[in-house]
Every structure is written in C-alpha cells, then in structure tokens.
Amino acid sequence: MPRSIAVVLHPGFQLLDAAGPTAAFEMAERFRPGSYALTVMAPGVSRATMRVESSSGLSLAAEPLRDGPFDTVLVSGGEIIRSRAAAQRIVAWLKTVTARRIASVCSGAFLLAEAGLLDGRRATTHWDSTERFERSYPKVTLDAERIFIRDGGIWTSAGISAGIDLAIALIGDDLGPDIGRRVAQQLVVHRRRPGGQSQFSALVELGGRTGRFAALIDWMRANLAEPLTVERLAERAAMSPHNFARAFTAETGTTPAKAVERLRLETARTAVETGHEPLERIAETTGFGDPGRMRRAFLRGLGQPPQALRRTRAWEPVAGVLD
Numbered sequence: 600m601p602r603s604i605a606v607v608l609h610p611g612f613q614l615l616d617a618a619g620p621t622a623a624f625e626m627a628e629r630f631r632p633g634s635y636a637l638t639v640m641a642p643g644v645s646r647a648t649m650r651v652e653s654s655s656g657l658s659l660a661a662e663p664l665r666d667g668p669f670d671t672v673l674v675s676g677g678e679i680i681r682s683r684a685a686a687q688r689i690v691a692w693l694k695t696v697t698a699r700r701i702a703s704v705c706s707g708a709f710l711l712a713e714a715g716l717l718d719g720r721r722a723t724t725h726w727d728s729t730e731r732f733e734r735s736y737p738k739v740t741l742d743a744e745r746i747f748i749r750d751g752g753i754w755t756s757a758g759i760s761a762g763i764d765l766a767i768a769l770i771g772d773d774l775g776p777d778i779g780r781r782v783a784q785q786l787v788v789h790r791r792r793p794g795g796q797s798q799f800s801a802l803v804e805l806g807g808r809t810g811r812f813a814a815l816i817d818w819m820r821a822n823l824a825e826p827l828t829v830e831r832l833a834e835r836a837a838m839s840p841h842n843f844a845r846a847f848t849a850e851t852g853t854t855p856a857k858a859v860e861r862l863r864l865e866t867a868r869t870a871v872e873t874g875h876e877p878l879e880r881i882a883e884t885t886g887f888g889d890p891g892r893m894r895r896a897f898l899r900g901l902g903q904p905p906q907a908l909r910r911t912r913a914w915e916p917v918a919g920v921l922d
Contacts, residue, residue, distance in 0.1 A: 601636035602670035602773060605698070607707075608641040608661055609685045611678030614653040615759050616704040620673055620766035626782045627770045634774060640664050642688035654678045664688070667697040671769065676705030676725070676758075690714045702754035702769065704762035711755065712736040720750040725758030726852065743852065763788060803858055807850025812836070820862055823886040827859045859886075864900045867893055871905045878905055 604624055606617055617639070624635045641651040641661040650658040654677050674693070679686050693701065693714035703711045708724040709732065711717050718738040729743040742748060747756035747765040756765035763786065771779030806813025815836055819827055832855050833843035847855050867885040870876060878890045887893035894904050901908070 601633055603667075604635055604637045605667075605669045605672045606637060606639045607664070607672060607674045607689060607692075608639060608651045608653075608659060609675070609677070609679060609682060609689060610641075610643075610652055611654050611681030612651065612675040613677035613705060613759055614655050614657055614659075616675035616677060616707065616762050617653075617659065619760060619763040620704065623763055623766035623770060623782055623786060626785045627774060627778055629785075630778055630781055631774050638662060642685045642692070643682075654681075664692050666695075669696065669698040670700070672696060672698045672701045673766075674701070674703040674707035674710050675762075676703065676707040676709075679706055679709060686710060686713075698752075700752040700754060700769075702756070702765060704756050704765060705758045708732065708755045709735070711753065712739055716753055717755070720753055721748050722750065722753070722755040723748045723757050724755065727758070729852065803851045803853065803861065807847070809850065811850050812847060816858075816862070819859060820866065823859075823863050823866060824884055825886070827855075827886070829855050832859075860896060861900065863887060864896050867905070868897070868901065868908065871908050878909075881905075 606621060608617060621637060621639075624637055628635050639659055639661045640663065642664050644651060644661050644663050649660055649662075651661045652658045672693070674689065689710050690713045693710065693716060701711065701716060703724075705725045706728055708717065708722055709728075712722070712732070712735070717736065719740075721740045721742055723742050723745045724732055726743050729741060732739070733741050743757075745757065746761045747754060747768060749768070754765060754769065756762055767779050767783050767786075767788070770782055803816060806816050815832065818835060819832070829840050829844055832847075833840040836843050836847075838846065844855055847858070851858060853861070863885045867881050867887065870881045870885070871878070874881075878893070882888060882890045882893040885893070887896060890905075897903065897905050897908075
C-alpha cells in the first residue's frame with residue numbers, strides 16, 4: 600500500500616519548499632512504483648478556491664486539511680506571517696493529526712514548534728531565522744549548523760533547497776539508500792548531502808549578517824595553508840583578539856576557529872571531488888597539514904572520509920526518461 604504523504608501549504612509558502620520534496624517523491628515513485636501517494640493540502644481552501652498562492656505569486660492546487668492517518672506530513676516554510684489565521688489553523692491541525700512522522704522545510708519549523716512538537720527535541724531551520732526561533736522557542740534545541748535533523752519521528756530541515764535533501768533522506772529511510780541515491784542522481788543532485796553537513800557557508804560566505812568580514816573571509820580562503828590563528832585574524836581585521844572573536848561570532852554565528860576549519864573543509868572537499876591530486880597534497884595546501892587530520896575533519900563535518908567522496912564522485916548511469 601502506498602505511503603501517504605501530506606504536503607501542507609499556507610498563503611505565502613516558498614514554492615521550492617513544496618516543489619523540491621514533491622519532485623523527489625515523484626522520482627522515487629518512478630523507481631519503486633506504488634511507494635507513495637501525495638496530497639497537497641492547505642487551510643482555508645474549498646471547492647471554490649482550491650489554490651494557494653506562493654510567495655512568488657505562483658499558485659498550487661490544494662485540498663482542505665483533513666484528518667489522517669498519514670504516513671508523513673511535510674510542512675512547507677515561507678512567509679508564514681502573510682496569513683496568521685492560516686498558520687494558526689495549521690498549528691491546531693498539527694496538534695491532532697495522526698502521522699508516523701512529521702517534517703518541516705525551512706521556516707515550517709516555526710509551525711511545528713508552535714504546536715509543541717519540537718519541545719525537548721533537536722531541530723534546525725533557515726540560518727537567517729535562528730535568533731528569532733531561539734527567542735520564541737527556548738524549549739527546542741536548535742542546531743542551525745545542520746542541513747536536516749531527525750529526532751525520533753520529527754524531521755526538520757534548513758532553508759529551501761535543503762527540503763530536497765530532507766526528502767531524499769526520508770526516501771532512503773523508507774526504500775533504502777540505493778533508491779535515495781538514484782533519486783539524487785535523477786534530480787541532478789550530485790549526491791545526497793548528509794544531514795550533518797553545515798549551513799555554514801551561507802552566512803560566512805557573505806562575511807556575516809552585515810558583510811563586515813567579507814574581505815577577511817576572502818583573505819582567509821586565499822591563505823588556508825598558513826597558520827590562521829585568532830591573533831593573526833584579529834590583526835588582519837585591525838581589532839584586539841578578544842573583540843574580534845566576539846564580533847566575528849556574533850556576525851557569522853560561528854567562532855573564528857570553526858570558520859577556518861569549515862573553509863578548509865569545503866576547499867578540500869571540492870579538490871577531492873573534482874581533482875586528482877593526492878590526498879596528502881590536498882591536506883597540505885588546504886592547511887590541514889596531514890591526511891589524518893583532514894580525514895577527522897571530513898568525518899566531523901561531512902560524515903564520511905575523503906576516500907569515500909573520491910570513490911563515489913563518478914556518476915553511475917541511471918534509468919530515466921531517455922531509456
């Protein structure tokens with residue numbers, strides 16, 4: 600019997616929050632027919648309206664919210680405040696709906712948290728909403744470093760495109776990693792990103808919330824092989840080490856030391872995935888110093904060693920519409 604997937608929208612929803620996961624489930628259905636049955640639902644729709652407008656102005660057809668049971672409920676994010684009444688109806692519905700698992704994409708985590716589903720749990724959401732989320736829901740352990748988090752039967756994901764990663768993980772959990780991998784390939788996602796992969800680059804690449812450290816980040820990336828101590832970075836920023844560390848963390852959401860490691864990790868990952876240099880050389884040029892230290896950083900940040908990324912970088916043929 601197909602697993603019933605309820606995709607829940609609200610006025611002002613982010614289109615990719617719904618379309619990305621829906622496309623992933625569609626691809627899984629192609630590889631394993633009869634696995635999923637999708638329904639798009641929203642509060643306030645009726646036979647007269649039957650459509651919900653996204654933040655982009657495009658609309659999707661939807662059915663009214665109804666009782667389960669469902670296998671999976673997936674709540675989209677977006678401009679939740681566009682319709683407080685709709686948001687309140689979703690929250691009330693979430694408190695009573697029966698589902699094996701409930702998931703959210705991006706700011707959809709706010710609706711799960713408002714319903715009390717995240718109390719005492721770990722969760723994530725878009726990096727730009729972390730301060731507001733933490734103020735509003737202190738009972739939730741927010742980890743904005745993650746692409747997606749599973750805590751029991753509750754899954755949450757980071758912003759927008761991370762909903763695809765979340766859906767692929769849900770599919771892999773249901774149908775096995777091989778189907779998850781094939782879905783990722785068919786969607787032209789190079790490979791499934793592990794949930795532990797960081798949202799780090801989104802904020803740090805900008806140099807912080809105001810861009811204050813953009814020039815410094817560029818300089819760090821160009822000098823990864825050198826010792827990048829707090830003292831040296833502070834000198835470069837013309838600040839005292841204490842004030843620099845405090846300001847950098849407030850701006851980027853991560854410490855200078857963690858930022859250096861993530862820059863090194865992302866540069867090394869690109870070199871491993873796209874080049875043929877020996878791992879010893881990559882470790883040296885990215886500042887890890889030796890392959891063992893680089894390997895430990897890969898395991899912490901990506902959940903797999905560099906050798907695994909290199910082995911799987913070549914795409915395998917996937918049965919698709921051109922067969």
